[in-house]
Amino acid sequence: MQDEPFKLIPSETFYNTLWAGQEIKNSGFWTVNAGSAEGMVIGGNFLTFNFMQGTPFAMRDDPTSPLIYILEDNGAESVYNVQNQLQLLILQPDFRNVRGILIGTFRRESNTTSxxxxxxxxxxxxxxxxxVIANVDFGQTVPTVTLPIVGYMRIEAKDNSDEIFILKK
Incomplete structure (x- = not known):
C-alpha cells in the first residue's frame, strides 16, 4: 500500500450493469452538501447496512471514532425507499459520529437524479x-471502485471540485 493518500476521480463513462452494452456519460461527482470530513469508512447497500445495525456485524470497534458512511442501492429500491433507509440510519445511535457521506452511482431504473x-x-x-458527495463509482454500476471498509478516508465536498482520498492510517 502506498503511503500517500490515494485520490478517487470519477469515471468519464459508466455502464448501468456489467452486462449492459450502452455506455453512459458520467456527470461526475454530485456535491449535495459542502464541507470537509475525515473518518473510518463503514457502510454498504442501504438495506443491508440497516439490517446490520445493532448486531455484532455492524462494523464498529470504537464507538467514538468519526465515521464516513458509504451507501449504495442496487436499483431494486425506489428512490422513496432510499429516503426511508437513509432516515433509519440517521436514527441509529452511531449516526452521531458520522462526519461525511458518500453515495454510489444509482442505476438508471432507480430514477434518482441529482x-x-x-x-x-x-x-x-x-x-x-x-x-455529502453522490454519484461516486461504487455500488452496482461499472466501473466500480472497491472502498476500504474500516479503512480511512478524507472528503472535501465543494461545488464542481469534490475530492475524495483514501488514507493510510
Missing part, C-alpha cells in the same frame, strides 16, 4: 452540516 437526491438530503435536519 436534484431529487439533493431534495431528499436537504429534508434531513441531521444532515445539514454533514458533507
Amino acid at each position: 436534484d431529487l437526491l439533493t431534495k431528499i438530503i436537504k429534508t434531513k435536519e441531521e444532515l445539514r452540516n454533514v458533507p
